[in-house]
Amino acid sequence: MPKIITLQLSPKQAADEKFYLARAAERMGIRQSDIALARVVKRSIDARQRMAKVNLSLEIYVDQEPQPAPLHFDYPSVENGTEVIVVGSGPAGLFTSLRLIELGFKPILLERGKSVLSRKYDIAQINRGGEINPDSNYAFGEGGAGTFSDGKLFTRSKKRGDYNKALQTLVWHGANPEILYEAHPHIGTDKLPRIISNICRTITESGGKVLFENKVSGFVLKNGRITGVRVGGNVIEGAAVVLATGHSARDIYEMLYESGIAIEAKPFAMGVRIEHPQRLIDSIQYHRAERGEWLPAASYSLVSQEAGRGVYSFCMCPGGFIVPAMTDNSQSVVNGMSPSGRNSAFANSGLVTEVRLEDFAHLREQWGELAGLRYQQMFEELARQHSGERQVAPAQRVSDFVAGRASRSLPRTSYIPGLTASRLDQWMPEVIGARLRSGIATFGKKMKGFVSDEAIVVGVESRTSTPVRIPRDPETLMHTQVAGLFPAGEGAGYAGGIVSAALDGERVADAVARFCKAHNF
Ligand SMILES: Cc1cc2nc3c(=O)[nH]c(=O)nc-3n(C[C@H](O)[C@H](O)[C@H](O)COP(=O)(O)OP(=O)(O)OC[C@H]3O[C@@H](n4cnc5c(N)ncnc54)[C@H](O)[C@@H]3O)c2cc1C
Known part of the structure; x- marks a missing residue:
């Protein structure tokens, strides 16, 4: 049996394998040369004290002990399997497809946007202030909103599926194995596109299909059952249809509603993105002027109740960038991400409040x-x-936003298209703006320096969750009215984030398999 040893180390010691292995051997009362294999199984930072500590748990195998098998996934050929249509190639659609393959079904994955390579070009255009392509942007295209996201893999919904398997699947497709043990695993926007392309390659190499620039524009229904979807002038048929189109596909909600297929308005959350210099957040969280060489860019997670409603930080991106996340030219929407090194000079997060019915x-x-x-x-x-023009976003200094006065100038920002000074405190609906202002003031008491002249709020963070649910039966996971239609992921209202969308996709694939078997498809 391997032994688990937990060490509390300085950040520098935790980065030095020789040092911590010697410590572990000493703790076990063995020679370091007796250690045949040491695996890090958990790593977290404790910054509550003046000197931050790293808690490192190691799984130690000594000489003759049987070692764990290397990570391996086997995807069978499904060339001749029953065809299932999966609409949307975000995390939900991709993990539905992988699971369908494991179960012997052939996914036909339809994606309105382009492949990662072509999408990169459209995203670069958006950052340069070019027009938004409504089918190829930060939300739409290969990998969905997950591809150019931040790639934080933490989720509160671990119980909804096999969280470890989801992480292992990402590692199998190219993610750094560190995500398997980090307390707050993160991939980074620079690494995600290759992982997403590798997943799509697994799907096609197993005999499934991935069809880009195939936008679903209608549903084919017969006697209360969905038998296919319309793409342009064509009908694509399948034994079942998984709808994993994300929360930005407004046309899908409209299409369902106009076709008389039940959808439900639901509460959601909206607000702003807030950005500070990273060194300011580091100094607050690590209790010292400089974070030094061994500590990662610091993060935070804040929550308060203001006038009976939750105000909270969301999708915090240390060392990150604010990005233009709108899906057409009539909107200003921002979001945040960071590269794997989390090395920009800025820290941003969504700061949102509940929006109720x-x-x-x-x-x-x-x-x-x-x-x-x-x-x-x-x-x-x-x-x-x-x-301003194109993607230039409205912004206000945080201190001015809280005090309710105009910002005469704005500090430096990570947001490439640029900012224009604006009275967000005045033009936001009161129910949102007033709560955000008092919430930020509360956060300023918890984190001294959070309300700062150097920090800005940027408009608007509106897509943290979906305002619509596509109702499904809790047992069969099928739409409550339409047989064979399986709403999945964030857009359907059953997930919020990469991992929870992926786990929901897996569950839905299992449900599709049960449906197909029950009907001999
Ligand atoms: C900048 C940014 C950073 C983020 N950072 C994080 C993070 O760090 N951690 C985290 O957990 N989450 C993060 N998110 C959120 C995360 O990306 C989403 O929660 C997740 O992608 C939802 O997965 P999904 O599969 O349900 O939907 P989506 O990823 O939205 O995928 C839906 C797909 O459906 C396609 N589609 C839509 N309509 C049609 C149609 N008619 N026909 C065919 N295809 C269609 C879309 O093109 C899209 O590819 C971030 C999002 C953004 C934008």
């Missing part, structure tokens, strides 16, 4: 279940009206 009740009569979506759209368009 009552906030958009006035839109119900006209828009029915699409009311929340329209409210979200109006917020993004409002931000656009206060933006």
Whole structure:
């Protein structure tokens, strides 16, 4: 049996394998040369004290002990398997497809956007202030919103599926094995595109299909069952249809609603992106002027209740960049990401507050279940009206936002298209703006220096979650009205983030297999 040894080390000692192996051997009362294999199984930073510590857990195998088998995934050929349509190649669609392959089914993965390589070009154009291609941007294309995301893999929904398997699948497709033991695993936007392409290659090499620039524009229904989808003038048929189109595919929600297929308005969250100099966050979190050579860029996670509603930080990106995440030219939407080295001079996070059904009740009569979506759209368009040319985003110094005064100038930013000074405190709906202002003031008491002249809020962070749910039966995971239709992932309202979307995709694949077997497809 391997032995687990947990050491508390300085950041420098934790980076020195020779040092910590000697410590582990000493602790076990053996010679270091008796260690046949040492695997890090957990690493976390404890920065509560003046001097930050690293907690490192090692799994130690001594001489003749049987060692764990290397990570391996075997995907069978599904060339002749039953065809299942998967719409959307985000984490939910990709993991649905991989699981379908494991179960012997042939996924036909339809994606409105382009392959990673072509998509990179469109994203570079957006950052240069070019037009937004509505089918190829930060949300749409190979790998969905996950490809040029930050790649944080932490999730609160570990119980909803095999979290470790999801991480191992990413490692098998090229992610750094460190994600298997880091307390807050992170891939980085520079590494994700290759991993996503490798997953798509697994799907095609196993006999599945991945079809880019294939936008689903309609559903084919017969006697209450979905039998296929429309792409341009063609119909593509399948035994079942998995709808994993993400929360930015507004046309899909509209299509469902217009076809009389049930969708439900749901609460969601909106706000701003907040950005500080990274050295400021480091100095607050590590209690010293410089973080030094051995500590990673510091992060934070903040939450408070303001006037009866939650205000919280979300998707914190240390050493990261704010990016333009809109899907058409009428919106101003921002998000955040960081490269694997987390080495930019800035720290950003989404800072959002709950939006409840009552906030958009006035839109119900006209828009029915699409009311929340329209409210979200109006917020993004409002931000656009206060933006500069192209993707230049509206921003305000945090101290000015909290105090309710104009910013005469703005500090440096990571946001490449640029910023224009704007009174976010004035033009945001009161229900959002007032709570954010008092929430930020509360966070300033928890983290001294958080409310700073050097920090900015940027408009707007509106796509942290979906304003619509596509209802499904909790047992069969099938749409409550349409047999054979399986809503999946974030856009369907059952996930929020890369890993939870991936886990939901796996569960849905299992449900599809049960459905197909029950109907002899
Ligand atoms: C900049 C950025 C940073 C992020 N950072 C993180 C992070 O660090 N950690 C984290 O957990 N999450 C992060 N997220 C969120 C994460 O990316 C999403 O939660 C996740 O991608 C949702 O997965 P999904 O498969 O449900 O949907 P999506 O990833 O949105 O995928 C949906 C796919 O469906 C396609 N599609 C839509 N309509 C159609 C149609 N009609 N026909 C065919 N295809 C269609 C889209 O093109 C898209 O590829 C980030 C997002 C962004 C934008």
